[in-house]
Amino acid sequence: MPRFARLLHAAALVLVLAGAAARPAFAADDPAAPRRASFGQERASPDARHIADWALHSGDNAGMPFVVVDKVDARLFVFDAQGRLRGASPVLLGLARGDDSVPGIGSRKLSTIRPDERTTPAGRFVAHLDKSLGGEEILWVDYDSGVALHRVIATVPKERRLQRLESSLPLEHRITFGCINVPVKFYDNVVSPAFTGTGGIVYVLPETRPVREVFGSYDVADPPAGRQGGSDAGSSR
Numbered sequence: 001m002p003r004f005a006r007l008l009h010a011a012a013l014v015l016v017l018a019g020a021a022a023r024p025a026f027a028a029d030d031p032a033a034p035r036r037a038s039f040g041q042e043r044a045s046p047d048a049r050h051i052a053d054w055a056l057h058s059g060d061n062a063g064m065p066f067v068v069v070d071k072v073d074a075r076l077f078v079f080d081a082q083g084r085l086r087g088a089s090p091v092l093l094g095l096a097r098g099d100d101s102v103p104g105i106g107s108r109k110l111s112t113i114r115p116d117e118r119t120t121p122a123g124r125f126v127a128h129l130d131k132s133l134g135g136e137e138i139l140w141v142d143y144d145s146g147v148a149l150h151r152v153i154a155t156v157p158k159e160r161r162l163q164r165l166e167s168s169l170p171l172e173h174r175i176t177f178g179c180i181n182v183p184v185k186f187y188d189n190v191v192s193p194a195f196t197g198t199g200g201i202v203y204v205l206p207e208t209r210p211v212r213e214v215f216g217s218y219d220v221a222d223p224p225a226g227r228q229g230g231s232d233a234g235s236s237r
Contacts, residue, residue, distance in 0.1 A: 036220060037083035044088075045073050047211045051203050054217040056083035060124070065194045066201040067127070067149070069093075069180060071120060074173035076149075076182060078190050087190035090165050092152060092181035094120035095174050099206040099214070106146035110177055118177045121145055122206035122214055128199045129192065139195055141202050145178065149191065149202065152181040180204075 037052035044052075048070045055061045055068075061081065068077045071093055078086045095115055099122035105113060125141045127149070132138050138150040154161045164172045165183060182191065194200070206214045218224055 037079055038085055039077065039088075040085050042077065042085060042088045044075070044077065045070055047205055048073070048075070048077060050219065051205060051211060051215060051217060052077065052079060052083065053220040054215070055201065055203060057220045057223065058218075060215075061201050064198060064200045066203065067191075069120075069202065069204045071122070071205055071207045072170065074170040076180065078194050080194065086194050087186060089182050089186040089190070090173065092161060092164060092173050092176050094118045094176050094178040097174075097207060099123075099208050101142065101145035101147070101178065105178075106142075106144050113177055120176070120178050120180060120204060121147060122204045122209070124215060125202045125204070126199060127195065127202045129195050137192060139191060139202075141180065141204070147178045147180070149180040149182065149187075151184045151187040 035053075035057060037049070037056050039049065039052070048068050052066075052068050055066055056079075061079075061083075063081050065078070065080050065086075067079070069091065070076070074091055074093060075088060076091045077088045080086055095118040098119035101119060101121045102113075102117045105117060121142055123142075127139050127141050129137055130140050132148070132150070136150065138148040141147045141149055152161050152165060159175055161175060161181065164175055165181070167173065203215070205211055211217065
């Protein structure tokens with residue numbers, strides 16, 4: 001990324017983190033704290049429910065809206081700061097299986113990235129809305145790795161991105177360079193409004209490691225004694 005763009009991003013991230021610090025996190029032992037995230041009638045894996053509940057119960061979402069991306073199921077869930085579901089959607093993800101990004105990949109040209117390097121990294125990311133180089137609004141997830149959540153771009157017919165989004169087979173949803181693609185209407189009606197005027201947290205679930213190992217999470221039904229809410233890490237990367 002150009003140095004000036006990196007400086008602008010850094011300034012925006014400072015504002016997001018400052019806003020998060022100003023919001024009180026819920027403590028796991030606070031009886032008034034929300035206990036579980038609400039998925040409504042949406043289908044969700046045990047790992048997705050586990051992380052959403054833990055994020056809310058522990059205060060790890062820092063009083064901000066948050067997103068859970070389930071790579072195994074190729075589904076995404078957007079919650080408000082109180083853990084109420086704002087929407088769920090299928091997603092397109094990185095072509096390659098894996099939970100880490102290749103060092104320096106965010107500054108490389110797409111034409112130089114091999115198929116086996118096209119991963120969507122797992123972890124906890126502080127996210128905020130910004131503009132792409134083309135002027136389109138995106139939600140930056142992992143800036144250093146060039147990973148964002150954005151509207152699906154279907155300009156290469158042979159990739160069949162729109163058809164892949166509708167497929168019931170998770171493997172069909174693996175096609176991107178690492179970014180997280182959602183349907184245009186879902187981005188416009190759910191993602192953008194949820195993050196307008198605020199930062200948030202994006203939890204990308206792993207596919208090669210246990211979810212508790214990546215996030216240091218616990219089961220809400222049996223939290224560790226004396227555990228207080230909130231993570232001390234701004235991002236996993």
